[in-house]
Amino acid sequence: MRYLLLINLILISPAYSLFRSSDCINNDFEANVNRKGAVFGMLNYRFNISKDRCVIKLAYKDVLKSDWTFDICREPVHLKVNQYLSEKVYIKSEDCNAGSKNTFCRKSKEFFELIEKEGLINAQGERDSLSTEHGKVYCVFKLLKKHLEDEVIFTIDSVSNPSLFETSDLMDVLPKKETIEKKIEVVKEAVVEKAKKIKDNIKEGVSETLEKAGEKLDEAKKDLESF
Secondary structure (H helix, E strand, O other): OHHHHHHHHHHHOHHHHOOOHHHHHHOOEEEEEEEEOOOOOOOEEEEEEEEEOOEEEEEEEOOOEEEEEEEOOOOOOEEEEEEOOEEEEEEOOOOOOOOOOOHHHHHHHHHHHHHHHHHHOOOOOOOOOOOOHHHHHHHHHHHHHHHHHHOOOOOOOOOOOOOOOOOOOHHHHOOOHHHHHHHHHHHHHHHHHHHHHHHHHHHHHHHHHHHHHHHHHHHHHHHHHHO
16 A cells, blocks of 8 residues: 555656756756737837856847846856947856845846846746746746856756755656656566565465364364263
């Protein structure tokens, strides 16, 4: 019964619908989020994100266009912004807090406000799947939070990268989707083997009990014959 319960938990566990930190770090993708804007919906807002290995790019256009570029595998922590017809690089030189006047901190805050307002709010699909626009935007949001705020330098295809989530990455502890069936098969085999042992033990116990009962009957018969 315990093994059957384990199989059910594996199958219905919501953690299997979540992408892993390693999936987010190692995969390449693009996401496009468009919505109607001002002037009676005639002005479109365009929000495009792409991830190619370590390089993440965000292009946003309303009335003006701004392009943001990040390299999550490169030191020092910095961001590039092409805005107002000029490109500038801002290097992190101090920790950012609510009252920071440092230009990097202000631009970093501006970026996160942009990705929250235009990306996370308007992207379609479930947040926890990298096959949806919402999931891709969320992945980039978590990556850049870790990189810009915690100064984490990532390495592609490395097992030493930290989790993007607050708790120890449950998704990386649990087996991947493609191995779930194998895990279930192993559990099933263990259940069958356990049932076989129980059956054999029952048979052995019954045989032993019958044998002892037969011996007692023989003893009783001999006692009767002695009278």
